Amino acid sequence: MSSYFLKILVGCSLVTWVPRVLPFIVTKKLRFAPWLIKFLSYIPLCILTALVFQSMLEAQAHGFPKLKTLEAIASVPTLAVAIKTKDLMKTVVVGVVTMAILRLIMA
Amino acid sequence: MAAEYQTFKAGVKACLPTVFGYLGIGFAAGVIGKSIGLSVLEIFLMSTFIYAGGAQFIICGLIAIHSPISAIIFTTFLVNLRHLLMSMSVATYFEKHSLLLSIGIGTLLTDEAYGVLVNALQRKQKVKVAWTYGLNVTAYLAWITATVIGGGLGAFLPQPQRLGLDFALLAMFIGLFVLQAELPFKKQLKKTSWIILVVCLTLYVGMRVLTPEVSVMVATLVGCSVGMVVPDDE
Numbered sequence: 568m569s570s571y572f573l574k575i576l577v578g579c580s581l582v583t584w585v586p587r588v589l590p591f592i593v594t595k596k597l598r599f600a601p602w603l604i605k606f607l608s609y610i611p612l613c614i615l616t617a618l619v620f621q622s623m624l625e626a627q628a629h630g631f632p633k634l635k636t637l638e639a640i641a642s643v644p645t646l647a648v649a650i651k652t653k654d655l656m657k658t659v660v661v662g663v664v665t666m667a668i669l670r671l672i673m674a
Numbered sequence: 675m676a677a678e679y680q681t682f683k684a685g686v687k688a689c690l691p692t693v694f695g696y697l698g699i700g701f702a703a704g705v706i707g708k709s710i711g712l713s714v715l716e717i718f719l720m721s722t723f724i725y726a727g728g729a730q731f732i733i734c735g736l737i738a739i740h741s742p743i744s745a746i747i748f749t750t751f752l753v754n755l756r757h758l759l760m761s762m763s764v765a766t767y768f769e770k771h772s773l774l775l776s777i778g779i780g781t782l783l784t785d786e787a788y789g790v791l792v793n794a795l796q797r798k799q800k801v802k803v804a805w806t807y808g809l810n811v812t813a814y815l816a817w818i819t820a821t822v823i824g825g826g827l828g829a830f831l832p833q834p835q836r837l838g839l840d841f842a843l844l845a846m847f848i849g850l851f852v853l854q855a856e857l858p859f860k861k862q863l864k865k866t867s868w869i870i871l872v873v874c875l876t877l878y879v880g881m882r883v884l885t886p887e888v889s890v891m892v893a894t895l896v897g898c899s900v901g902m903v904v905p906d907d908e
Contacts, residue, residue: 568713575737575746578746579723579733579747580724583724583750587757587761587783588776588777589761592773592777593765602902605902606899609898610763610898612855612870612897615789616893618847620873621889624877642848646852653856655846655850656691658849659849662848663838670838
């Protein structure tokens with residue numbers, strides 16, 4: 568194992584670990600102000616919205632991102648099943664199967 | 675219903691959709707690691723200590739072009755900084771527990787485990803630490819296993835893409851989004867629609883100038899600000 572890899576391993580482990588645990592340490596010592604708690608309460612909805620939309624977009628070297636066509640199409644039945652069943656496993660299975668069929672047709 | 679979020683075992687079960695997603699993406703991450711010349715041991719170490727899906731792909735890409743170490747570490751920091759926001763939004767829930775237990779929860783936090791956790795917390799039911807550990811540890815082991823298998827056997831197995839497995843995580847985000855948006859839509863249709871619209875717009879415009887991961891953070895912060903400023907529905 569090269570020292571190049573080891574240094575990357577140690578450095579990247581630290582910078583991914585500290586942001587994950589820091590808030591858990593801070594909240595032991597001090598309380599968040601009420602406005603901050605209200606602000607933070609919007610994070611789950613906002614970050615999940617952003618993650619869904621980002622997964623459907625492809626960044627371009629120049630200009631606005633492009634919509635990934637296959638992903639966008641497969642998202643329609645996936646979203647429908649998610650709304651209807653509220654069941655994560657069923658949602659994932661329908662999504663994966665839809666995507667596999669789409670790739671089969673396109674290939 | 676009350677027993678749903680109590681035990682380690684229930685946490686393991688709640689994690690199964692994530693396992694599905696991780697098997698597909700982790701497998702791909704292992705294959706890519708191998709293709710840039712990492713050993714299976716190195717892939718194992720990355721998944722065990724860095725444990726960051728998207729960032730591991732980017733790290734492999736940067737190692738392949740022999741980027742400077744500092745650039746790789748800084749990029750990884752930016753890519754994963756969104757976890758700071760996620761941890762902040764759930765940390766207060768666990769503030770009564772010991773520091774060590776809390777650090778353990780934060781250490782294994784990922785986008786997917788976070789999504790499942792906030793969904794449980796939103797149901798306003800008691801979520802036990804054991805359940806959270808069941809969820810987190812299962813995701814962690816699935817990720818390590820999938821990347822190691824991808825690195826070790828990737829060349830002999832069919833491409834996960836052809837089976838549509840790469841879509842599993844997006845499908846899961848969609849499911850988590852629906853679960854998370856259900857209540858806000860019911861209570862505050864107008865306000866929630868504004869927040870979602872602004873998040874999407876900010877992300878779209880943001881990705882023109884910023885990396886996708888930084889855009890996700892900026893869009894989230896802007897969305898939260900909209901939530902603070904826009905008055906509640908009548």
